[in-house]
Amino acid sequence: MDVSFRIGVAVPSDIDAFQEIEKQVFSNPWPREAFSGMFFSWAFTLLKEEEVIGYIIYSGGADEMVILNFAVRPDFQGKGLGEYLLTETMRMLYDRGIRNFYLDVRMSNFKAQSLYKKVGFEEIGIRKNYYSKPEEDAIVMGMIMK
Numbered sequence: 001m002d003v004s005f006r007i008g009v010a011v012p013s014d015i016d017a018f019q020e021i022e023k024q025v026f027s028n029p030w031p032r033e034a035f036s037g038m039f040f041s042w043a044f045t046l047l048k049e050e051e052v053i054g055y056i057i058y059s060g061g062a063d064e065m066v067i068l069n070f071a072v073r074p075d076f077q078g079k080g081l082g083e084y085l086l087t088e089t090m091r092m093l094y095d096r097g098i099r100n101f102y103l104d105v106r107m108s109n110f111k112a113q114s115l116y117k118k119v120g121f122e123e124i125g126i127r128k129n130y131y132s133k134p135e136e137d138a139i140v141m142g143m144i145m146k
Contacts, residue, residue: 005081007088010043010055012036017045017052025071028133044092046072046085054085058093064100065093087119090145099145104138106131116141
């Protein structure tokens with residue numbers, strides 16, 4: 001991995017960058033208020049030098065985490081950076097005792113599904129009409145790390 005990329009712990013001042021990435025990546029982006037209430041010890045940034053180019057937000061406790069939101073700026077996609085952000089943050093959480101990881105992904109988001117399967121997630125269920133704009137089912141995926 002290029003040394004100009006690194007992972008950081010998100011801080012409240014990262015919200016503007018998260019919001020901008022949301023607008024570029026998702027058809028139904030989270031509003032600013034959704035980020036302002038985040039518990040930032042489980043949110044991580046992907047930085048190129050000091051610029052936020054991606055983020056991943058987890059929620060959970062005990063030995064499990066749910067990925068709530070995860071995105072990389074479109075101009076940095078396709079370079080392995082999403083996989084780097086995902087696997088490195090999961091490793092960091094594993095080191096803190098987290099063994100079970102879960103997420104929801106749009107049924108039509110084959111690119112994300114492919115990434116999740118590549119790193120070891122498996123399909124475990126469907127959430128009907130989970131997403132809006134457009135309305136769509138979600139695939140629930142999970143991974144248990146030993």
